[in-house]
Amino acid sequence: MGRQGNSSQRNTASASGSGDRTGSGVPRKPSPAVYRRRRMFLGVALLIVAGLVFGGFAMAGAFKGTEQVSATDNPNPGATAAAPAPGGSPSAAPSATPTPTPTPTCNQNLVTVSGSTDKPAYSLDEKPLLSLKVTNGGTMPCEVNIGTSQMEFLVTSGADRIFSSRDCQAKSEDLVKTIAPGASETANFPWAMNRSLEGCQPVAAKPGGGGAYYIFTAKLGSKASPKAVFQLN
Template sequence: MAGLMQPVGPEPPVVYWVRRGALLLVVVTLVLGGWWFLGSRSAATPDTSTEVAAEETEVLEDDGSAATEEALATPAEPTECLDSDIEVTATTDSSTYRVGQQDPILTLTITNVGDVPCFRDIGPKANELEITSGGYHVWSSDDCSTSDESDRTLMAPEKQAVLILTWNSRLSQKGCPDEGKGRKAKAGRYEVVGRNLEVTSDGTPFALSNKKN
Protein backbone atom coordinates (compact mmCIF):
# COMPACT_ATOMS: atom_id res chain seq x y z
CA MET A 1 0.00 0.00 0.00
CA ALA A 2 2.88 2.32 0.82
CA GLY A 3 4.42 1.60 -2.57
CA LEU A 4 1.38 2.97 -4.27
CA MET A 5 1.56 6.24 -2.35
CA GLN A 6 5.38 6.70 -2.13
CA PRO A 7 7.51 6.09 -5.25
CA VAL A 8 10.10 3.38 -4.79
CA GLY A 9 13.10 2.97 -7.09
CA PRO A 10 16.64 4.06 -7.89
CA GLU A 11 15.56 7.34 -9.53
CA PRO A 12 14.45 10.50 -7.78
CA PRO A 13 10.78 10.55 -6.61
CA VAL A 14 9.87 13.42 -8.92
CA VAL A 15 10.51 11.21 -11.94
CA TYR A 16 8.03 8.62 -10.71
CA TRP A 17 5.41 11.28 -9.96
CA VAL A 18 5.73 12.65 -13.51
CA ARG A 19 5.28 9.15 -14.96
CA ARG A 20 2.18 8.56 -12.82
CA GLY A 21 0.71 11.89 -13.87
CA ALA A 22 1.28 11.12 -17.55
CA LEU A 23 -0.35 7.69 -17.17
CA LEU A 24 -3.35 9.21 -15.38
CA LEU A 25 -3.74 11.80 -18.15
CA VAL A 26 -3.79 9.05 -20.79
CA VAL A 27 -6.48 7.12 -18.88
CA VAL A 28 -8.68 10.21 -18.48
CA THR A 29 -8.27 11.03 -22.18
CA LEU A 30 -9.34 7.53 -23.20
CA VAL A 31 -12.42 7.63 -20.94
CA LEU A 32 -13.54 11.03 -22.25
CA GLY A 33 -12.94 9.99 -25.84
CA GLY A 34 -15.03 6.85 -25.44
CA TRP A 35 -17.87 8.79 -23.84
CA TRP A 36 -17.87 11.35 -26.69
CA PHE A 37 -17.84 8.61 -29.36
CA LEU A 38 -20.79 6.73 -27.89
CA GLY A 39 -22.78 9.93 -27.45
CA SER A 40 -22.29 11.00 -31.08
CA ARG A 41 -23.44 7.59 -32.39
CA SER A 42 -26.59 7.73 -30.27
CA ALA A 43 -27.49 11.18 -31.64
CA ALA A 44 -26.96 10.06 -35.25
CA THR A 45 -29.16 6.92 -34.98
CA PRO A 46 -32.65 7.60 -36.62
CA ASP A 47 -35.90 6.80 -34.86
CA THR A 48 -36.59 3.52 -36.62
CA SER A 49 -39.84 2.93 -34.75
CA THR A 50 -41.34 6.10 -36.27
CA GLU A 51 -40.24 5.13 -39.78
CA VAL A 52 -41.69 1.62 -39.46
CA ALA A 53 -44.99 2.99 -38.24
CA ALA A 54 -45.12 5.40 -41.17
CA GLU A 55 -44.37 2.63 -43.65
CA GLU A 56 -47.09 0.41 -42.18
CA THR A 57 -49.63 3.24 -42.44
CA GLU A 58 -48.78 3.79 -46.10
CA VAL A 59 -49.30 0.11 -46.91
CA LEU A 60 -52.77 0.15 -45.35
CA GLU A 61 -53.76 3.25 -47.33
CA ASP A 62 -52.57 1.72 -50.61
CA ASP A 63 -54.58 -1.47 -50.00
CA GLY A 64 -57.77 0.52 -49.45
CA SER A 65 -57.25 2.54 -52.62
CA ALA A 66 -56.61 -0.55 -54.71
CA ALA A 67 -59.80 -2.20 -53.45
CA THR A 68 -61.83 0.89 -54.33
CA GLU A 69 -60.38 1.07 -57.84
CA GLU A 70 -61.10 -2.62 -58.41
CA ALA A 71 -64.71 -2.18 -57.31
CA LEU A 72 -65.17 0.78 -59.66
CA ALA A 73 -63.62 -1.11 -62.56
CA THR A 74 -66.01 -4.06 -62.15
CA PRO A 75 -69.36 -3.30 -63.85
CA ALA A 76 -72.52 -4.25 -62.00
CA GLU A 77 -74.54 -7.17 -63.34
CA PRO A 78 -77.69 -6.03 -65.21
CA THR A 79 -80.95 -6.37 -63.30
CA GLU A 80 -84.62 -6.17 -64.27
CA CYS A 81 -85.70 -2.86 -65.82
CA LEU A 82 -87.70 -0.57 -63.60
CA ASP A 83 -90.99 0.61 -65.06
CA SER A 84 -89.59 4.14 -64.87
CA ASP A 85 -86.83 3.07 -67.30
CA ILE A 86 -89.32 1.89 -69.92
CA GLU A 87 -91.25 4.00 -72.42
CA VAL A 88 -94.07 2.54 -74.53
CA THR A 89 -95.62 4.07 -77.63
CA ALA A 90 -98.45 2.86 -79.89
CA THR A 91 -98.79 4.26 -83.39
CA THR A 92 -100.70 3.66 -86.63
CA ASP A 93 -99.45 3.89 -90.21
CA SER A 94 -102.18 6.41 -91.06
CA SER A 95 -104.58 8.75 -89.33
CA THR A 96 -107.60 7.73 -91.46
CA TYR A 97 -108.70 4.42 -93.04
CA ARG A 98 -111.53 3.65 -95.42
CA VAL A 99 -113.97 1.11 -94.01
CA GLY A 100 -113.75 -2.24 -95.79
CA GLN A 101 -110.79 -1.13 -97.88
CA GLN A 102 -107.88 -0.62 -95.50
CA ASP A 103 -106.84 -2.39 -92.30
CA PRO A 104 -104.82 -0.31 -89.80
CA ILE A 105 -101.22 -1.38 -89.21
CA LEU A 106 -100.37 -0.94 -85.52
CA THR A 107 -96.88 -0.58 -84.05
CA LEU A 108 -95.94 -1.11 -80.41
CA THR A 109 -92.50 0.27 -79.48
CA ILE A 110 -90.76 -0.46 -76.17
CA THR A 111 -87.70 1.68 -75.34
CA ASN A 112 -85.17 1.56 -72.51
CA VAL A 113 -84.91 5.23 -71.56
CA GLY A 114 -82.72 4.48 -68.52
CA ASP A 115 -78.97 4.96 -68.19
CA VAL A 116 -77.91 1.31 -67.81
CA PRO A 117 -78.62 -2.01 -69.55
CA CYS A 118 -81.42 -4.03 -67.96
CA PHE A 119 -83.61 -7.07 -68.61
CA ARG A 120 -87.22 -6.71 -69.82
CA ASP A 121 -89.89 -9.19 -70.83
CA ILE A 122 -90.98 -8.17 -74.32
CA GLY A 123 -92.79 -11.39 -75.23
CA PRO A 124 -96.46 -11.71 -76.30
CA LYS A 125 -97.57 -12.36 -72.73
CA ALA A 126 -96.19 -8.99 -71.58
CA ASN A 127 -97.50 -6.88 -74.48
CA GLU A 128 -100.90 -5.65 -75.56
CA LEU A 129 -102.40 -3.32 -78.13
CA GLU A 130 -105.98 -2.23 -77.41
CA ILE A 131 -108.39 -0.22 -79.52
CA THR A 132 -111.24 1.72 -77.94
CA SER A 133 -113.94 4.09 -79.16
CA GLY A 134 -115.64 6.57 -76.87
CA GLY A 135 -114.09 4.79 -73.88
CA TYR A 136 -115.52 1.37 -74.88
CA HIS A 137 -113.46 -1.69 -75.68
CA VAL A 138 -113.37 -2.51 -79.41
CA TRP A 139 -110.47 -4.90 -79.89
CA SER A 140 -107.33 -6.17 -78.12
CA SER A 141 -104.38 -8.25 -79.26
CA ASP A 142 -104.87 -10.29 -76.07
CA ASP A 143 -108.52 -11.19 -76.71
CA CYS A 144 -107.83 -14.11 -79.05
CA SER A 145 -104.16 -14.71 -78.30
CA THR A 146 -103.23 -18.17 -77.06
CA SER A 147 -99.55 -17.40 -76.45
CA ASP A 148 -98.21 -17.14 -72.93
CA GLU A 149 -94.61 -16.89 -74.14
CA SER A 150 -92.14 -14.66 -72.34
CA ASP A 151 -89.07 -13.10 -73.93
CA ARG A 152 -86.66 -11.76 -71.30
CA THR A 153 -84.28 -9.56 -73.27
CA LEU A 154 -81.26 -7.48 -72.26
CA MET A 155 -81.95 -3.94 -73.43
CA ALA A 156 -79.14 -1.42 -73.69
CA PRO A 157 -79.95 2.27 -73.08
CA GLU A 158 -82.07 3.63 -75.97
CA LYS A 159 -82.56 0.13 -77.37
CA GLN A 160 -86.03 -0.49 -78.80
CA ALA A 161 -88.19 -3.56 -79.22
CA VAL A 162 -90.84 -3.20 -81.94
CA LEU A 163 -94.02 -5.26 -82.46
CA ILE A 164 -96.03 -4.72 -85.66
CA LEU A 165 -99.42 -6.25 -86.39
CA THR A 166 -102.46 -5.58 -88.53
CA TRP A 167 -105.94 -5.08 -87.09
CA ASN A 168 -108.53 -6.80 -89.26
CA SER A 169 -111.02 -4.07 -88.35
CA ARG A 170 -113.22 -6.57 -86.51
CA LEU A 171 -114.52 -6.29 -82.97
CA SER A 172 -113.32 -8.80 -80.39
CA GLN A 173 -114.00 -9.76 -76.79
CA LYS A 174 -111.88 -11.23 -74.02
CA GLY A 175 -111.74 -14.99 -74.37
CA CYS A 176 -112.44 -14.74 -78.13
CA PRO A 177 -116.02 -16.18 -78.08
CA ASP A 178 -116.50 -15.36 -81.78
CA GLU A 179 -113.11 -16.85 -82.73
CA GLY A 180 -111.93 -13.55 -84.17
CA LYS A 181 -114.83 -13.32 -86.62
CA GLY A 182 -116.71 -10.51 -84.93
CA ARG A 183 -118.56 -7.92 -86.92
CA LYS A 184 -116.69 -5.22 -88.78
CA ALA A 185 -116.03 -1.92 -87.02
CA LYS A 186 -118.12 1.00 -88.24
CA ALA A 187 -116.92 4.38 -89.37
CA GLY A 188 -115.95 6.56 -86.44
CA ARG A 189 -113.15 7.78 -84.20
CA TYR A 190 -110.88 5.29 -82.48
CA GLU A 191 -107.84 5.24 -80.26
CA VAL A 192 -105.04 2.70 -79.87
CA VAL A 193 -103.09 2.23 -76.63
CA GLY A 194 -100.03 0.02 -76.09
CA ARG A 195 -98.89 -1.76 -72.95
CA ASN A 196 -95.78 -3.60 -71.76
CA LEU A 197 -96.28 -5.18 -68.34
CA GLU A 198 -97.41 -2.26 -66.16
CA VAL A 199 -96.26 0.53 -68.50
CA THR A 200 -98.96 2.00 -70.74
CA SER A 201 -98.57 4.37 -73.68
CA ASP A 202 -100.50 7.51 -74.46
CA GLY A 203 -103.44 6.99 -76.78
CA THR A 204 -103.02 7.59 -80.52
CA PRO A 205 -106.23 8.62 -82.34
CA PHE A 206 -107.26 7.47 -85.81
CA ALA A 207 -110.48 7.26 -87.79
CA LEU A 208 -112.41 4.81 -89.92
CA SER A 209 -114.26 6.56 -92.71
CA ASN A 210 -116.69 5.70 -95.51
CA LYS A 211 -115.18 8.44 -97.64
CA LYS A 212 -112.29 7.97 -100.00
CA ASN A 213 -108.98 9.38 -98.75
Protein backbone atom coordinates in the same frame (compact mmCIF):
# COMPACT_ATOMS: atom_id res chain seq x y z
CA MET B 1 27.54 9.95 28.72
CA GLY B 2 26.23 13.27 27.43
CA ARG B 3 28.12 13.07 24.16
CA GLN B 4 26.79 9.61 23.37
CA GLY B 5 23.21 10.86 23.67
CA ASN B 6 23.80 13.75 21.34
CA SER B 7 25.44 11.48 18.86
CA SER B 8 22.42 9.15 18.87
CA GLN B 9 20.01 12.02 18.35
CA ARG B 10 22.00 13.32 15.42
CA ASN B 11 22.07 9.90 13.81
CA THR B 12 18.29 9.59 14.20
CA ALA B 13 17.62 13.03 12.74
CA SER B 14 20.00 12.32 9.88
CA ALA B 15 18.33 8.98 9.17
CA SER B 16 14.79 10.38 9.20
CA GLY B 17 15.50 13.34 6.88
CA SER B 18 18.07 11.86 4.59
CA GLY B 19 15.61 11.60 1.60
CA ASP B 20 14.05 15.08 1.85
CA ARG B 21 16.47 17.49 3.30
CA THR B 22 20.11 18.40 3.03
CA GLY B 23 22.36 18.34 5.94
CA SER B 24 21.60 22.00 6.58
CA GLY B 25 17.81 21.29 6.89
CA VAL B 26 16.82 22.66 3.40
CA PRO B 27 14.38 20.36 1.39
CA ARG B 28 16.15 18.43 -1.32
CA LYS B 29 14.85 18.73 -4.98
CA PRO B 30 13.36 15.50 -6.42
CA SER B 31 15.53 13.71 -8.88
CA PRO B 32 14.69 13.70 -12.67
CA ALA B 33 13.51 10.11 -12.36
CA VAL B 34 10.90 11.18 -9.80
CA TYR B 35 9.69 13.94 -12.14
CA ARG B 36 9.34 11.44 -14.95
CA ARG B 37 7.35 9.05 -12.80
CA ARG B 38 5.04 11.84 -11.67
CA ARG B 39 4.44 13.07 -15.25
CA MET B 40 3.73 9.53 -16.44
CA PHE B 41 1.24 8.97 -13.60
CA LEU B 42 -0.49 12.29 -14.37
CA GLY B 43 -0.66 11.48 -18.11
CA VAL B 44 -2.20 8.06 -17.47
CA ALA B 45 -4.75 9.60 -15.10
CA LEU B 46 -5.75 12.21 -17.73
CA LEU B 47 -6.10 9.50 -20.38
CA ILE B 48 -8.35 7.45 -18.08
CA VAL B 49 -10.54 10.49 -17.32
CA ALA B 50 -10.74 11.46 -21.01
CA GLY B 51 -11.64 7.89 -21.95
CA LEU B 52 -14.44 7.82 -19.39
CA VAL B 53 -15.83 11.16 -20.60
CA PHE B 54 -15.62 10.18 -24.29
CA GLY B 55 -17.16 6.78 -23.53
CA GLY B 56 -20.06 8.49 -21.75
CA PHE B 57 -20.71 10.75 -24.75
CA ALA B 58 -20.46 7.79 -27.11
CA MET B 59 -22.93 5.77 -25.04
CA ALA B 60 -25.37 8.70 -24.96
CA GLY B 61 -25.03 9.14 -28.73
CA ALA B 62 -25.59 5.43 -29.29
CA PHE B 63 -28.81 5.44 -27.26
CA LYS B 64 -29.98 8.60 -29.03
CA GLY B 65 -29.24 7.05 -32.45
CA THR B 66 -31.20 3.93 -31.52
CA GLU B 67 -34.27 6.03 -30.69
CA GLN B 68 -34.08 7.88 -34.01
CA VAL B 69 -33.81 4.68 -36.02
CA SER B 70 -36.76 3.20 -34.15
CA ALA B 71 -38.90 6.26 -34.85
CA THR B 72 -37.94 6.21 -38.53
CA ASP B 73 -38.50 2.51 -39.05
CA ASN B 74 -41.86 2.47 -37.32
CA PRO B 75 -43.48 5.94 -37.45
CA ASN B 76 -46.71 4.52 -36.07
CA PRO B 77 -46.06 3.53 -32.44
CA GLY B 78 -49.18 1.33 -32.42
CA ALA B 79 -48.17 -0.67 -35.49
CA THR B 80 -45.89 -3.70 -35.45
CA ALA B 81 -43.22 -3.85 -38.13
CA ALA B 82 -43.13 -7.05 -40.16
CA ALA B 83 -40.04 -9.17 -39.57
CA PRO B 84 -37.86 -9.77 -42.64
CA ALA B 85 -37.88 -13.21 -44.19
CA PRO B 86 -35.05 -15.45 -42.89
CA GLY B 87 -31.96 -15.20 -45.03
CA GLY B 88 -33.31 -12.43 -47.23
CA SER B 89 -34.08 -8.76 -47.36
CA PRO B 90 -37.41 -7.47 -45.99
CA SER B 91 -40.14 -7.98 -48.56
CA ALA B 92 -42.02 -4.96 -49.83
CA ALA B 93 -45.54 -4.40 -48.50
CA PRO B 94 -48.19 -5.79 -50.88
CA SER B 95 -49.74 -3.14 -53.05
CA ALA B 96 -53.43 -2.41 -52.65
CA THR B 97 -55.70 -4.38 -54.99
CA PRO B 98 -57.03 -1.97 -57.63
CA THR B 99 -60.77 -1.52 -57.64
CA PRO B 100 -62.16 -3.16 -60.75
CA THR B 101 -63.89 -0.85 -63.16
CA PRO B 102 -67.57 -1.77 -63.29
CA THR B 103 -68.67 -3.20 -66.61
CA PRO B 104 -71.19 -0.92 -68.32
CA THR B 105 -74.64 -2.47 -68.39
CA CYS B 106 -77.86 -1.76 -70.22
CA ASN B 107 -80.06 0.97 -68.79
CA GLN B 108 -83.58 -0.41 -69.13
CA ASN B 109 -84.98 3.05 -68.39
CA LEU B 110 -83.70 4.11 -71.82
CA VAL B 111 -85.68 1.37 -73.56
CA THR B 112 -88.86 3.04 -74.86
CA VAL B 113 -92.07 1.85 -76.46
CA SER B 114 -94.03 3.73 -79.13
CA GLY B 115 -97.28 2.94 -80.94
CA SER B 116 -98.48 3.97 -84.39
CA THR B 117 -100.98 3.14 -87.14
CA ASP B 118 -100.24 2.86 -90.84
CA LYS B 119 -102.91 5.47 -91.66
CA PRO B 120 -104.57 8.32 -89.81
CA ALA B 121 -108.12 7.31 -90.90
CA TYR B 122 -109.87 4.16 -92.08
CA SER B 123 -113.14 3.10 -93.61
CA LEU B 124 -115.17 0.38 -91.89
CA ASP B 125 -114.09 -2.26 -94.44
CA GLU B 126 -110.36 -1.80 -93.71
CA LYS B 127 -108.13 -3.34 -91.10
CA PRO B 128 -105.95 -0.78 -89.29
CA LEU B 129 -102.36 -1.97 -88.91
CA LEU B 130 -101.27 -1.35 -85.31
CA SER B 131 -97.48 -1.23 -84.73
CA LEU B 132 -95.56 -1.60 -81.48
CA LYS B 133 -91.96 -0.34 -81.66
CA VAL B 134 -89.26 -0.95 -79.03
CA THR B 135 -86.18 1.30 -79.17
CA ASN B 136 -82.94 1.14 -77.21
CA GLY B 137 -82.03 4.75 -76.53
CA GLY B 138 -78.95 3.88 -74.46
CA THR B 139 -75.30 3.41 -75.36
CA MET B 140 -75.09 -0.30 -74.50
CA PRO B 141 -76.88 -3.32 -76.03
CA CYS B 142 -80.00 -4.34 -74.13
CA GLU B 143 -81.76 -7.66 -73.84
CA VAL B 144 -85.52 -7.09 -74.12
CA ASN B 145 -88.37 -9.57 -73.94
CA ILE B 146 -90.56 -8.72 -76.92
CA GLY B 147 -92.64 -11.91 -76.79
CA THR B 148 -96.44 -12.07 -76.77
CA SER B 149 -96.25 -12.58 -72.98
CA GLN B 150 -95.24 -8.92 -72.70
CA MET B 151 -97.11 -7.27 -75.62
CA GLU B 152 -100.53 -5.72 -75.66
CA PHE B 153 -102.29 -3.81 -78.46
CA LEU B 154 -105.05 -1.80 -76.79
CA VAL B 155 -107.77 0.27 -78.50
CA THR B 156 -110.02 2.59 -76.50
CA SER B 157 -112.51 5.36 -77.15
CA GLY B 158 -112.80 7.70 -74.18
CA ALA B 159 -113.60 5.47 -71.17
CA ASP B 160 -114.78 2.64 -73.43
CA ARG B 161 -112.39 -0.28 -73.69
CA ILE B 162 -112.86 -1.43 -77.29
CA PHE B 163 -110.24 -4.11 -77.92
CA SER B 164 -107.17 -5.82 -76.39
CA SER B 165 -104.94 -8.37 -78.09
CA ARG B 166 -104.68 -10.24 -74.79
CA ASP B 167 -108.36 -11.05 -74.52
CA CYS B 168 -108.28 -13.84 -77.12
CA GLN B 169 -104.52 -14.50 -77.30
CA ALA B 170 -103.87 -18.13 -78.25
CA LYS B 171 -100.30 -18.37 -76.84
CA SER B 172 -98.27 -16.34 -74.37
CA GLU B 173 -94.60 -16.77 -75.22
CA ASP B 174 -91.31 -15.08 -74.30
CA LEU B 175 -88.96 -13.83 -76.99
CA VAL B 176 -85.77 -12.20 -75.71
CA LYS B 177 -83.79 -10.20 -78.23
CA THR B 178 -80.64 -8.11 -77.89
CA ILE B 179 -81.29 -4.63 -79.20
CA ALA B 180 -78.22 -2.62 -80.16
CA PRO B 181 -77.85 1.03 -79.10
CA GLY B 182 -80.17 3.19 -81.20
CA ALA B 183 -81.79 0.15 -82.83
CA SER B 184 -85.46 -0.88 -82.72
CA GLU B 185 -87.68 -3.94 -82.94
CA THR B 186 -91.22 -3.64 -84.37
CA ALA B 187 -94.26 -5.93 -84.06
CA ASN B 188 -97.40 -5.41 -86.19
CA PHE B 189 -100.97 -6.40 -85.42
CA PRO B 190 -103.79 -6.10 -87.98
CA TRP B 191 -106.96 -5.17 -86.09
CA ALA B 192 -110.16 -6.65 -87.51
CA MET B 193 -112.22 -3.72 -86.15
CA ASN B 194 -113.94 -5.94 -83.62
CA ARG B 195 -114.66 -5.59 -79.94
CA SER B 196 -113.26 -7.98 -77.30
CA LEU B 197 -113.72 -8.77 -73.63
CA GLU B 198 -111.41 -10.35 -71.07
CA GLY B 199 -111.59 -14.13 -71.28
CA CYS B 200 -112.46 -13.86 -75.01
CA GLN B 201 -116.20 -13.64 -74.38
CA PRO B 202 -118.23 -13.11 -77.56
CA VAL B 203 -119.32 -9.54 -78.32
CA ALA B 204 -121.92 -8.76 -80.96
CA ALA B 205 -121.45 -4.99 -81.03
CA LYS B 206 -119.06 -3.38 -83.52
CA PRO B 207 -117.02 -0.22 -83.19
CA GLY B 208 -118.90 2.76 -84.62
CA GLY B 209 -117.76 4.77 -87.63
CA GLY B 210 -119.00 8.08 -88.82
CA GLY B 211 -115.78 9.90 -88.10
CA ALA B 212 -115.31 8.63 -84.53
CA TYR B 213 -111.82 8.89 -83.03
CA TYR B 214 -110.03 5.99 -81.38
CA ILE B 215 -106.85 5.72 -79.37
CA PHE B 216 -104.24 3.03 -79.80
CA THR B 217 -101.78 2.31 -76.93
CA ALA B 218 -98.89 -0.13 -77.33
CA LYS B 219 -97.69 -1.87 -74.16
CA LEU B 220 -94.63 -3.98 -73.41
CA GLY B 221 -94.48 -5.23 -69.86
CA SER B 222 -94.76 -2.20 -67.59
CA LYS B 223 -93.94 0.25 -70.40
CA ALA B 224 -96.70 2.00 -72.36
CA SER B 225 -96.47 4.16 -75.46
CA PRO B 226 -97.91 7.64 -75.94
CA LYS B 227 -101.42 7.65 -77.39
CA ALA B 228 -101.74 7.22 -81.15
CA VAL B 229 -105.04 8.68 -82.42
CA PHE B 230 -106.79 7.44 -85.57
CA GLN B 231 -110.26 7.86 -87.08
CA LEU B 232 -112.96 5.45 -88.33
CA ASN B 233 -115.18 6.80 -91.08
